[in-house]
Amino acid sequence: MKLQDALFNWLQISIVAEARPEDRAAAETKAFFEVILREDHHLTQFGYTADDHVYRVQYKTAEEQRTQQFDRESAEQLLEDIRSNPKYNE
Template sequence: MTLQDALFNWLQIKIVAEARPDDRAAQETMQFFEEILREDHHLEQFAVTSDETMYRIQYGSAGQLKLQMYDRESAEQLLSDINSNPKYNE
């Protein structure tokens, strides 16, 4: 999995996990992607900020920081899909 894919997957599930704090599967999946970021991509830090249109992930290792941006609609699509499915909202 590429770094950009791992960051995006982590961002999407982080959004879901924060919106659904009692959703154990979401919490575990977020931890899974955090492990991928740490172990496979050797990231020491990654943090999210957002505004009305974008999510920004600042990430890095060995003192070098980078920034990856994703549009808000794409990043929140997984949460929207989950919320629109009655199976996951019982």
């Protein structure tokens, strides 16, 4: 999996896990992507911030610190899909 895809997937599930702290599957999926970021891409730190338009994922490798931006609407789409599906809101 490419780094940008792994970061985006981690961001989306992090947003879900934060909004739904009781959702064990979201927490487990977030942990899965954190393993991918650490082991496959050798990231030592990662986190995100948001404003009205974008999410910024800051991450660090042994050599450098970088930032990747993602459109806010795209990043929050998984959460919106979950919220709009009655199956997941019982």
